[in-house]
Structure formats: structure tokens, C-alpha cells
Amino acid sequence: MSPKTLYDKIWDAHVAHESEDGTCLLYIDRHLVHEVTSPQAFEGLRMAGRKVRAPEKTIAVPDHNVPTTAGRENPAQMTEESRIQVEALDKNAKDFGIHYYPVSDVRQGIVHIVGPEQGWTLPGMTVVCGDSHTATHGAFGALAHGIGTSEVEHVLATQTLIQKKSKNMKVEITGKLKPGVTAKDITLAVIGATGTAGGTGYVIEYCGEAIRDLSMEGRMTVCNMAIEGGARAGLIAPDEKTYAYVQGRPHAPKGAQWEAALNWWKTLFTDEGAHFDKVVTLKGEDIQPVVTWGTSPEDVLPITATVPNPSDFKGGKVDAAKRSIEYMGLTVGQKLTDIQIDTVFIGSCTNGRIEDLRAAAEILKGKKIKDGMRAMVVPGSGLVRAQAEEEGLAQIFMDAGFEWRLAGCSMCLAMNPDQLAEGERCASTSNRNFEGRQGYKGRTHLVSPAMAAAAAITGHLTDVREMM
């Protein structure tokens, strides 16, 4: 047999039907659902008189729209439209008999944090969700990608997805990371190197010593932003860390099933000599703490750099850079560390896990945020929140002057009331710095949790290495 990549292996294990032109029906093991991209899909099922084919493999949780402030079970806390959307999910979950974590459940949280946390996400699975950051689950060696609402309906009805195979891309991060450099810096540095379309048409496998060294939380951060690099999915081969994370979780296999699963999972790696259509290699030692300066995730620079000159770019990027600099209210040549920050947001499916909160708390311990700074922590799930409280992290955040919120997407996409005002500038641990993403005319700089904490203290973008 010819050598296969990890992607080839998972793909081959899930093809339920292949047409002559190579169009496949890919069987889906886990379908995650949230309130924003699903109502039209359930409506479509109802209109056609169809059922959910595999309700036991379908898991729903409201996250995008929900308030993150106390007392949120009270519907009056939500805008009329948000309330209708969340209530629609409540009803759809009940009517179609799928697993559900309502807002009142401590296990509720961001769908991509809840899936792994509850053991729904396992190595070698196919996982989809009507959300582009489904790539997150690739950290477990699961083939996971975002789909549109029509596809959500398709998966609900048939438990399959019409797919053509993507190409294989390898992103290798060699060697060790320097202190102060995190998974977030890796993933941003990769996008900076390849561009937001660099992964288009590919499934990326991340490998190399620096990736192996990451915890599961860190690997999720890396895979989460595969989509910002244009890739359909990101993957990391499972190893002992993966098994240790998964074991004992509510929906993970147990007993003899665990052993059987483990045997298969151990075959999930890229064979020696397997073909990659594209290879990108970065040296771990060369990666520095980075920030974004513009309005595309590819606008990445080391924190020690200055705002670039649009004339340094080529083609359509010249105008895009001009527009970004104007939108972001920056001056060419300005030091990134001179950029003053109004707000700090720690959270999202990129950086809302326990390890992210630990990294930020480590910097904040015994310190206060800058006067006038608005700072909030929104844990990725109710369970992350509870653990952070138990570990004393919540107290550190509150003592420093942060708001300690309930779980949800919050200011990552600002669909709920957590939004930037016009012109307000935010250091954010989320994944998108698009125009208006965190609020109309809001300005977003993407950073790691430690860098976000550092900025909260000094009031400007800051090289976290100076505070360590």
C-alpha cells in the first residue's frame, strides 16, 4: 500500500459513497449545532417532513448570542431577536431529540470547547459544525471543518456531507519555542507567513517538535485558526497527551471499548514517505510574540516591529493595507508598543480554555489593570469557569480589575451586548480582526492571553517578555 497522510487515513475510513467524478459522501461522526446557523436548517427539515438521521451523534449548545452577565437565564436580558434564536434551539433540540446543553447548564459554553470537554470529540472522527472554527477539533486528530446552513440541514437529514477531497499540506514547526511565545503566536505566525488564502484547498497537518510539545489546549489554539489561513481543516496526530486528555471524559469510550479505540487511534499518523502537496516549515526559535496591526489575520508582526508602509506590499494588498491603517487609526512607522489600548478581551474558542486563563493570570498576579481600562474574561465554558474559580484564577482577575463573566462567544463576534464602541481599541485573544467584528468601527489587535494581560496592565500593546 502506498504511504498515506493522516488526512488520507481519516478520509478513507469515512467515505460512504464515491461517484465516478470523485464526489464523495463523507460520513459524519459528530455534528455540533449552535443557535445562529441552525434555525433555517431545522426549518428546512420540518418543511420537507424529514427527521434527524442520527440524533445520538448530534449535540447542540447556544453560545454565540447568549449574554455573559449574571441572571442571564432571564429572557428579559436578551434582545427580542436573540431570545427567539435561543428559544428556537431549545425547541429544535427537544423536538428532534438531540443532546443539548441549555444556558442554565454548567456544561454550557462555546461549542468548540464543550465538544472536547465532554469527550464528544475523539481521534479519527469526522466532526462538523455550522461554524468555521470547527477546525479546533483537529487538535485531536479528528477531521473537523465548518459548514454552511444548507450543509447543516444535509448532515441532519443524511449524516453525510457531499465532499471532494482536499489536498494535503504540511506545516512543520521545528525546535523549541522561546519563553513568552505561545500556541497563539505559532498560529498567527503561520498565517503571517502563508497569508489568509495560503491554505485554500488544503487540509493542514501541523507537526514538528514545537507542536508535539504543546498541551492539548495549545494544539486546539493552533488548529482553531487553520481556517484563518484558508484551510478546510487543521490536524495534529494523536499521541499520549491526546489519550490522556480524552480518557475519563463523559462521552469517551470506557473499558474494552477504550482499548479497542486506543488500538485504532495508534494507527492515526502520517506514514513515512507520504506525499504532501505543499510544505511550510517555520523554526520554533524564530517565532516571537506577535500582534496583528491591520484588519486581516495575515496582518501579523512581531511586537517589536513598527506599523508597515502600504508601499511595502504588492498588488491588491497595497490598497488593503492603506484601508487597514486608516480604519485602525495608526500611523506608518509607529512602534506597535506605542499603540494605546482601551479594552482587553480574554476568551473565545481560540483562547478561552483553562490554560489560557492560567497564562493570563500568571502575568496579572498582584497587579492592577491601567486606570480607565475595560477588561473582561469570558471563560470558554461553565466548567472552565468553575475550574478557574477553584484554582484561584478568578480572584486574580477580579483583584486586577477584570470583569469575570459567564461562558459564551461574547466579544469575539459581539452578537450579544459585549461590543466595542466606535473607535474603541481592543487587545483580544480571539481570532478575527475584521472591520466591525467586535463592534461597529471597533479596532481589534489579536494577541495571546499573556500579551492581552500585559496590555491590560500597561495600557498599550506590550512585549510580554518584559514582564516575565
Place this chain on the structure above:
Amino acid sequence: MEKFEKLTGIAAPMPLVNIDTDMIIPKIFLKTIKRSGLGVNLFDEMRYDRQGNEIEDFVLNKPQYREASVLVAGDNFGCGSSREHAPWALADFGIKAVISTSFADIFFNNCFKNGILPIVLPQEAVDVLMKDAEKGSNARMIVDLEAQTVTTSDGEAFAFEVDAFKKHCLLNGLDDIGLTMEKAASIDTFESAAAQARPWV
């Protein structure tokens, strides 16, 4: 789904690169539980000021582009979130084809499910089409899916590639779910075999 007929229409130029789905339809409009009615909010933050007045120099507000049915756009169109509200908004406005050098993956797939044809062409071809689009409403571009060509108002034609299955569905307005359900036997067989091989799933 509506069939994709041969299209002769006005093309609007949007040379900006990386036009993302937040620009196409800002998230405040994602709170709907319907698919329709999003056309008025297409490109909302670029199209209207805070008071809701039209911004004059935005391309779709210009009199000559109000009836546009084709967009010619910069690289990597549709990047960002998976929201199908983006193609819903485009379709509701009346856009039936988008031309660029590259598209984000999920957006690209979503287009086909909503009767929109995303056309990938090399930079040189997109440059020519962009120029043609800049001529405004007197110029009509022709998109022929059957023949797989885009023709400028001057009669210069560019051939494009399209996946055979997707083309078939678009031309005939076929519903994916119905097609897949015809293969239910294959899915059943696969499902039982997988349950044997990987019972923990």
C-alpha cells in the same frame, strides 16, 4: 432551488482583496431565523452610514450598479465565518455570479447551494473583467454556465472551470438532500460496517 440560466447582466467592480463575510453581512443581521430579506443589508457597514443613509460612493449605491447581478472582486473573496447569510444576502440582492482569483472554501460551497455561481479566473482575466465592470450599466457581461465562459461587453471570452457535479446541480436547480437520500442504501451499509469497526463512536 432556482435553475441557473445563462446570465446577461451588469457587473459591479469591487477590487478590494479579502472581502470577508463580516463585510458581506455584518453579524447583527445573523439573528434572523429566516433565509430571506437580507439583500437590503448586503455590505451594510460599507453601504450605509450610522444613520442609515446610503454612502454615495459605495459601488452598489451608484445608480449604474443598483441592478448589478455579477460582482468582480479582489482575491480571497468570502473569507471568514461560515455564515450562509452571506450568499443569502447576495442572492436576495440579485447577485447571481461572483468572479475572483480565489474564494474561501466554505463560502465557495455555500454559493452553489443558493444558486450563485462563484467563478475562479487567473489575475489577468479578472483584471480585464474588472475594467469591463468599471464601464457601468451600459456594459453587460455574459455568464454562460453551460459553455463555462464569461464574456465582456466587448466580446472577449474567458473560459472557467467548474466541478461537474456542482454544475449539474446548478443548471438543473437540484436539491442536494434529495440526491443524497437516493443513496440511502450506501449510507446504511456504511453505517453498520462503521458501527462494527468503531463501536465507540
